[in-house]
Amino acid sequence: MRILRRHVVAELLQYLRTPSFYLPLFAYPVLLYLLVGLPGGGSGDHRLAVLVGFVLFSVLGTVTFQFGVGVAVTRQSAWERWLFSVPVRASTRLAARLAVACIFSALFVVPVIVVGTVVGRVEVDPRTVPGILAAILAGAVPMGLMGLAMGYWFPVRGALGLANLVYLPLSFLGGLFSGGSTGGEPWSAISVYLPTGAWTALTNASIGIATHPVPLAVVVLLGHAGLFGTLAATGYRRSQAILFR
Amino acid sequence: MRPGGATSRGKPLPGAPAAEFRGVTKLFGPTTALADASFRLDPGLVHALLGPNGSGKTTAIDILTATRRADAGVASVFGHPVARGGASTSLVSLMPQAVDFPDYLTSREVLTLWLAHYPDALKVPDAITTFELNDIADRQTGGLSGGQAKRLALACAVASSTPLIVLDEPSASLDVYGQRFVTATIQRLRDSGTTVLLASHDMHEVERLADRILCLDSGRVLGQWSADDFRALAGYRSLFFRSTLPEHRVRLLCESAGMEAQRDVTVPGRWRIDTPRSDDAARRLLECAVNPGLTIREAGIGDVFERIVAMSGERER
Numbered sequence A: 001m002r003i004l005r006r007h008v009v010a011e012l013l014q015y016l017r018t019p020s021f022y023l024p025l026f027a028y029p030v031l032l033y034l035l036v037g038l039p040g041g042g043s044g045d046h047r048l049a050v051l052v053g054f055v056l057f058s059v060l061g062t063v064t065f066q067f068g069v070g071v072a073v074t075r076q077s078a079w080e081r082w083l084f085s086v087p088v089r090a091s092t093r094l095a096a097r098l099a100v101a102c103i104f105s106a107l108f109v110v111p112v113i114v115v116g117t118v119v120g121r122v123e124v125d126p127r128t129v130p131g132i133l134a135a136i137l138a139g140a141v142p143m144g145l146m147g148l149a150m151g152y153w154f155p156v157r158g159a160l161g162l163a164n165l166v167y168l169p170l171s172f173l174g175g176l177f178s179g180g181s182t183g184g185e186p187w188s189a190i191s192v193y194l195p196t197g198a199w200t201a202l203t204n205a206s207i208g209i210a211t212h213p214v215p216l217a218v219v220v221l222l223g224h225a226g227l228f229g230t231l232a233a234t235g236y237r238r239s240q241a242i243l244f245r
Numbered sequence B: 001m002r003p004g005g006a007t008s009r010g011k012p013l014p015g016a017p018a019a020e021f022r023g024v025t026k027l028f029g030p031t032t033a034l035a036d037a038s039f040r041l042d043p044g045l046v047h048a049l050l051g052p053n054g055s056g057k058t059t060a061i062d063i064l065t066a067t068r069r070a071d072a073g074v075a076s077v078f079g080h081p082v083a084r085g086g087a088s089t090s091l092v093s094l095m096p097q098a099v100d101f102p103d104y105l106t107s108r109e110v111l112t113l114w115l116a117h118y119p120d121a122l123k124v125p126d127a128i129t130t131f132e133l134n135d136i137a138d139r140q141t142g143g144l145s146g147g148q149a150k151r152l153a154l155a156c157a158v159a160s161s162t163p164l165i166v167l168d169e170p171s172a173s174l175d176v177y178g179q180r181f182v183t184a185t186i187q188r189l190r191d192s193g194t195t196v197l198l199a200s201h202d203m204h205e206v207e208r209l210a211d212r213i214l215c216l217d218s219g220r221v222l223g224q225w226s227a228d229d230f231r232a233l234a235g236y237r238s239l240f241f242r243s244t245l246p247e248h249r250v251r252l253l254c255e256s257a258g259m260e261a262q263r264d265v266t267v268p269g270r271w272r273i274d275t276p277r278s279d280d281a282a283r284r285l286l287e288c289a290v291n292p293g294l295t296i297r298e299a300g301i302g303d304v305f306e307r308i309v310a311m312s313g314e315r316e317r
Helices: A001-017 A019-040 A044-074 A078-083 A090-108 A110-118 A126-153 A156-173 A188-191 A196-206 A215-245 B057-064 B109-117 B124-130 B146-159 B176-191 B204-207 B226-232 B247-256 B278-288 B299-316
Strands: B019-028 B031-041 B046-050 B072-077 B093-095 B166-167 B195-199 B211-215 B220-226 B237-242 B262-263 B270-275 B295-298
Touching: A001 A019, A001 A090, A001 B031, A019 A044, A019 A090, A019 A110, A044 A078, A044 A090, A044 A126, A044 A156, A044 A196, A090 A110, A090 A126, A090 B019, A126 A156, A126 A196, A126 B204, A126 B211, A156 A196, A188 A196, B031 B057, B031 B211, B046 B057, B046 B176, B046 B204, B057 B072, B057 B195, B057 B295, B072 B093, B072 B124, B093 B146, B093 B204, B093 B226, B109 B146, B124 B146, B146 B176, B146 B226, B176 B195, B176 B204, B195 B204, B204 B295, B211 B226, B211 B299, B220 B226, B220 B299, B226 B299, B237 B262, B237 B278, B247 B262, B270 B278
Parallel strands: B031 B220, B046 B195, B046 B211, B093 B166, B166 B195
Antiparallel strands: B019 B031, B019 B072, B211 B220, B237 B270, B237 B295, B262 B270
């Protein structure tokens, strides 16, 4: 555990000393929530769905930028190459990266939740919390794999551009800003096939709002996890073949 | 995965060489970086790895330290086949030619992370003291000078306390003090019985430190010698003398004695004769010159190295 812990601490320190990484991810979701999410009002369940949507938006940003851009940056560094020579498995380093993503995801959703519960007076039934958390985690997996795929397939500038390109449109089209509502047909029917749409459908179901059938959302998320997982794995092998050739 | 993610801790196998290459070949597209390279490094010695730029030195080091994969052949460290994250990696540590650290970590944090991988490594405060890093211990590495970064890289490699330490041009672009520090560190390693593979273009450094010489050119191993045997390959000694005579007179006198004299570019007014019959030449010089300030020097490693590489080039043509 000592080596894993050292890698986690080193990664955390590096990101925490990079304001350009954490400030936008910390502030952007809560600002958008204040400007777009909170004024919408609606029933208690709807307001909770909107709050959870912004939590998903925050998690999506963290995994997209930390994995997508972070992996692309480190992949090209001489330090990373030097680390190939130390007695540690690649899986340990990946585990450290995952742990750091989980820590930042948990940190960055705090302001959204605080604003939602304090300012927006959103209430949540404690019995639904485990289900909501499970739904968030289930959708975070394909999103994390998408970030990894971007990081392994694109150079730094490409990954940064792509992350910006997919971050907002995927959030908007998946209904993350509106509690799952995507403005009627045909978007409503289509959005569930997006990873973010299926993710929203799953979290909404955990709250008690049926926007799309849960089995369909699960299948879509599994499909995206498989697709992005394959892309991430082939990208990893490709980058290793280039670096470690 | 083993606890903590560490690989199995490798132990040197009894009787195994510190490192061995058997028929290692590495291609980069149409370029052959290493061609069927075979050599072994005996434990406890400083092995100098010499070769012109592009001769395959860094590729050999990369393969030995698991940062590159060989296309063919076998590389091993203390009997363990080289594999990324494998047992061999706990027996060898590397100071690479191109040094780079995460900009936002301090030197202390880099050492803390790096040394955690090696069970016998120095404690971080001890490493900081030993490598005189106190001034920069708590500075982020992004602000270090080139020399300071090299010092930190040397600390990472050496404080790992592995039985084989690979240093790829450790003194390049260092000031005199930095170069002396590197030399003293390698001398300490040699005294402690650690095997060192030193790739260097600094022939003074090699002259002072190397027990064995391994020569590469165009990806081929030209040979491996003890430092004394290597010097003897020159087949000549250099005579240095002073003369107040005009240049043409000195040349004429030497030619009449069957010797070719050339000006010593390092010391004004001094001449140099390279000859296989140094005793005879010295006697003649003392006969015909007054107070020539005669000194006789064995050929240097750099001289022999140049000759060997040139001969290898001629054979290839």
